[in-house]
Amino acid sequence: MFEALFPNVVLDKAWDQTLETLYMTGVSLAFVFVFGLILGLLLFLTSKGSLWDNKWVRWLNWITSSFVNIFRAIPFVLLIVILIPFTTKLMGSMIGASAALPALVIGTAPFYARMVEIGLREIDKGVIEAAKAMGANSFTIIYKVLIPESLPSIVSGLTVTAIALVGSTAIAGIIGAGGLGNYAYTDGFSRGRTDVTIFATLAILVIVFAIQYIGDIITKRIDKR
Amino acid sequence: MIIIENVKKIFQTKTGNLTAVDDVNLKINEGEIFGVIGYSGAGKSTLIRMLNGLEKPTSGKLEVSGKDIASIQGKELRHARQKIGMIFQHFNLLWSRTVAENIAFPLEIAKVSKFERQERVQELIQLVGLEGKENAYPSQLSGGQKQRVGIARALANNPTVLLCDEATSALDPETTDSILELLLGINKKLGLTIVLITHEMHVIRKICQRVAVMEDGKVVESGDVLEVFKNPQTPITKKFVGQGTEQQDTKETMNQLLKKYPSGKVVKLTFVGDTAEQPIIQSLLQNVQLTVNILHGNISQTQNGSYGTLLLHLDGTEESIDEAIQYLNQQRVGIEVVNNV
Ligand SMILES: Nc1ncnc2c1ncn2[C@@H]1O[C@H](COP(=O)(O)OP(=O)(O)O)[C@@H](O)[C@H]1O
Numbered sequence: 001m002f003e004a005l006f007p008n009v010v011l012d013k014a015w016d017q018t019l020e021t022l023y024m025t026g027v028s029l030a031f032v033f034v035f036g037l038i039l040g041l042l043l044f045l046t047s048k049g050s051l052w053d054n055k056w057v058r059w060l061n062w063i064t065s066s067f068v069n070i071f072r073a074i075p076f077v078l079l080i081v082i083l084i085p086f087t088t089k090l091m092g093s094m095i096g097a098s099a100a101l102p103a104l105v106i107g108t109a110p111f112y113a114r115m116v117e118i119g120l121r122e123i124d125k126g127v128i129e130a131a132k133a134m135g136a137n138s139f140t141i142i143y144k145v146l147i148p149e150s151l152p153s154i155v156s157g158l159t160v161t162a163i164a165l166v167g168s169t170a171i172a173g174i175i176g177a178g179g180l181g182n183y184a185y186t187d188g189f190s191r192g193r194t195d196v197t198i199f200a201t202l203a204i205l206v207i208v209f210a211i212q213y214i215g216d217i218i219t220k221r222i223d224k225r
Numbered sequence: 226m227i228i229i230e231n232v233k234k235i236f237q238t239k240t241g242n243l244t245a246v247d248d249v250n251l252k253i254n255e256g257e258i259f260g261v262i263g264y265s266g267a268g269k270s271t272l273i274r275m276l277n278g279l280e281k282p283t284s285g286k287l288e289v290s291g292k293d294i295a296s297i298q299g300k301e302l303r304h305a306r307q308k309i310g311m312i313f314q315h316f317n318l319l320w321s322r323t324v325a326e327n328i329a330f331p332l333e334i335a336k337v338s339k340f341e342r343q344e345r346v347q348e349l350i351q352l353v354g355l356e357g358k359e360n361a362y363p364s365q366l367s368g369g370q371k372q373r374v375g376i377a378r379a380l381a382n383n384p385t386v387l388l389c390d391e392a393t394s395a396l397d398p399e400t401t402d403s404i405l406e407l408l409l410g411i412n413k414k415l416g417l418t419i420v421l422i423t424h425e426m427h428v429i430r431k432i433c434q435r436v437a438v439m440e441d442g443k444v445v446e447s448g449d450v451l452e453v454f455k456n457p458q459t460p461i462t463k464k465f466v467g468q469g470t471e472q473q474d475t476k477e478t479m480n481q482l483l484k485k486y487p488s489g490k491v492v493k494l495t496f497v498g499d500t501a502e503q504p505i506i507q508s509l510l511q512n513v514q515l516t517v518n519i520l521h522g523n524i525s526q527t528q529n530g531s532y533g534t535l536l537l538h539l540d541g542t543e544e545s546i547d548e549a550i551q552y553l554n555q556q557r558v559g560i561e562v563v564n565n566v
Pocket residue numbers: 236237238243244245263264265266267268269270271272
């Protein structure tokens with residue numbers, strides 16, 4: 001049955017490529033989460049009328065905001081090209097799964113940062129004020145109020161980001177990084193093997209649906225509103 | 226003890242400067258329940274928020290329990306805030322935390338050990354009557370229960386002062402009363418000073434000993450609740466007092482009454498304190514020959530005694546009416562002849 005539908009798919013190889021896609025998505029997601037969270041918090045905390053608002057942090061907000069806007073606006077394909085010198089310096093190579101990571105992280109973290117910021121803005125101002133009135137310092141407010149109170153947005157944003165990352169890994173794959181995108185392009189499309197392309201596509205769909213499913217369950221479980 | 230001296234707060238807005246609090250002077254004694262009443266926008270919240278440094282005054286002096294709140298900052302201010310509890314109109318609980326965890330939050334801020342936290346939370350839950358709700362989330366509670374969590378949370382670090390910003394304004398009348406009773410009980414039991422702001426006279430009447438009336442950023446009148454009730458000076462206070470006793474003496478009803486009783490006189494008696502409980506009408510009738518119609522009456526309880534008004538129609542000869550008014554004047558009641566307005 002499988003042989004008849006996908007005559008050219010070598011399962012071992014397809015599995016390796018799937019793992020590579022998962023590796024690229026997983027590792028970049030971890031970095032995106034950290035950088036995006038920091039950037040998102042920075043955007044929120046330095047914004048007008050927020051916790052750290054004063055003349056001195058306004059320029060910090062301007063810098064963060066500009067950085068986020070610029071890198072979010074650059075199309076991912078071009079970002080990979082632009083980052084080639086940086087990537088070769090950092091990873092020692094331009095080929096392979098790991099070589100895709102810098103572009104994936106830099107291209108996606110700003111996107112996630114904006115989602116974190118939106119989530120933080122949804123927090124009731126009164127709750128932050130209550131924490132201040134109790135004598136909480138900024139650090140306590142960040143990790144005991146801001147993050148817990150916006151956790152559903154942080155997680156659902158991460159789900160959306162992870163799915164976007166799967167898409168980006170496919171693009172990176174076509175340009176030279178490994179994974180299912182690369183598999184679909186080099187083994188499938190370039191050699192006229194449609195079954196390989198379709199198989200790789202189905203594998204990506206399964207990954208995307210699994211991410212969505214897991215993300216939804218976690219979001220629902222932590223949301224006590 | 227809270228001292229507010231020449232305190233001013235000016236907000237810079239796009240449309241210019243806005244004076245939210247205008248030269249306010251108040252002294253609030255240790256252990257008393259002090260009310261600030263005023264309509265929306267009067268500057269009440271701004272005033273109370275200056276008491277824990279959430280707002281800094283533009284000028285003036287603020288002292289809370291010996292601390293110069295307006296000038297301290299950083300760690301010192303955060304420490305001072307731990308001893309000034311605050312509750313809010315919309316409760317401001319963390320939805321991500323259970324009741325017990327919400328109450329534990331200020332204890333975490335004060336770096337109380339986990340074991341002590343658990344003990345203290347249990348005490349507080351009992352104090353506010355939330356036994357069995359420890360593990361519920363705020364979304365599973367009623368408004369009154371949420372405010373109880375807010376109160377427990379505000380009391381966690383044994384504050385000397387409790388600030389209440391419209392703490393009952395989002396609650397129905399019955400729940401309001403139960404929360405006010407809880408506050409009164411806490412004040413008696415723990416002896417802490419309570420400053421509450423509200424736009425409802427009912428709240429002032431029910432638990433406050435002293436009151437300040439605010440209008441356009443200024444305190445236009447302040448004093449003993451009963452004194453203010455008895456003898457309101459400004460139009461706005463008269464309005465609030467009317468609201469507090471559900472008095473019907475609007476211009477229209479008065480004019481109607483006067484029309485209905487063309488002969489004789491309509492008088493309004495004001496009773497304060499123990500005179501409210503004396504049989505004045507009976508002794509009046511024993512002393513003076515005339516007929517008395519009771520048109521309207523009510524009585525309200527305040528923290529320092531009762532307060533009531535009585536609207537009477539006196540009919541008889543002119544001399545007997547004058548005699549009656551003179552007699553009433555000798556009693557310890559306020560008397561006012563109602564004329565066409
Ligand atoms: N942060 C602020 N910036 C500018 N204006 C403010 C600010 N806070 C309050 N105000 C203004 O100050 C006045 C008093 O507000 P507030 O103290 O909230 O009154 P109340 O609590 O009596 O309703 C209002 O006109 C309000 O718009």
